[in-house]
Amino acid sequence: MGSPRAKLALEALGxxxxxxxxxxxxxxxxxxxxxxxxxxxxxxxxxxDPGVGIGTLADVLVALGMVERLTDLIDIRKDDLGLALTAERQPRRGRSFTAKPRKRGEQGAKASVDPDSVDPDGATF
Structure with missing residues (x-):
């Protein structure tokens, strides 16, 4: 194990x-x-000892009645950095490039409709 912080964390866990x-x-x-x-x-x-398997840890926690603590080790709902990075990568909502030509096309179609061919209820003939 190379990291001193990991070694300290495992010793605290032990x-x-x-x-x-x-x-x-x-x-x-x-x-x-x-x-x-x-x-x-x-x-x-x-x-x-970093050589002890996580399965052994899980079995010991079951025997101690503390296995639910194992599932709480990495709770992604409490991962502030991960949540911030995910939010940053979310697509921005707004007008897309394709919305502009479509809107122009709709305006052109409305302008070309003959006002005489529209009845008072708005239906075209």
Whole structure:
């Protein structure tokens, strides 16, 4: 893992997993059995080892009753930068180039209608 920020984030995640486990009074071996993994994987996860798979993290969170937190990691509805970039790329609404000739064509057609061929209700003959 190259990024120091990512390493720090994984270590914080590991501390939080360990804290949640200890608050529940669950031993590492018991959590490993409940999560369907090994005790060494749980220990590595709690240390912030980047080699622990995300599936193992998900299984541990299920065993701790916290799996909904995994879906909240990247909530695109709260992604301010992503939302701003998407809004910036949206097409601008307004007159298009093709609207001008169409409008001119409609005006020319109205001008060429003989006023004698229009009845009072607006229907042409």
């Amino acid at each position: 501390r939080d997993v360990r804290g949640a486990r200890l608050r529940r009074g669950i031993a590492v071996a018991d959590l490993a059995i409940r999560a369907g993994t090994s005790a060494s994987s749980v220990t590595r996860l709690e240390r912030g």
